[in-house]
Amino acid sequence: MLKGSKIYSIITGVCPRCHQESMYENKNPYVLNDVFKMNDNCSNCNLQYRLEPSFFYGSMYVSYGVGIAFAIAAFLISYLGFETSLMTSFIAIVLTLVLLGPFIMRLSRNIWINMFVSYDKSTRNKKV
Numbered sequence: 001m002l003k004g005s006k007i008y009s010i011i012t013g014v015c016p017r018c019h020q021e022s023m024y025e026n027k028n029p030y031v032l033n034d035v036f037k038m039n040d041n042c043s044n045c046n047l048q049y050r051l052e053p054s055f056f057y058g059s060m061y062v063s064y065g066v067g068i069a070f071a072i073a074a075f076l077i078s079y080l081g082f083e084t085s086l087m088t089s090f091i092a093i094v095l096t097l098v099l100l101g102p103f104i105m106r107l108s109r110n111i112w113i114n115m116f117v118s119y120d121k122s123t124r125n126k127k128v
Helices: 006-012 055-081 086-099 101-114
Strands: none
Touching: 006 101, 055 086, 055 101, 086 101
């Protein structure tokens, strides 16, 4: 249903151009040895994922914003939703960021590459 949209590519971590293959060698971000390992190219459309050297350093800026969003959500849920103390809310924020760290990193990379590469329907079923 969402295939062909940037949201689909960002959430699933597939190639932003053809949406046919995962960008990551291991789809599970919680395998910490493989969290940064990406395929070099898409086997379907041959998109080179690292558009330039150190391309994904820019995703650190996105990661900061995504981390802040998760921290605010953790605070609102714990402090306002469960009416906990400020210290408990702080602990909830820290736990949220630690537990979701690998997910946030992958999500940030997906957002970053989707800012520069658009979906191209003509590459969808093209094997290179």
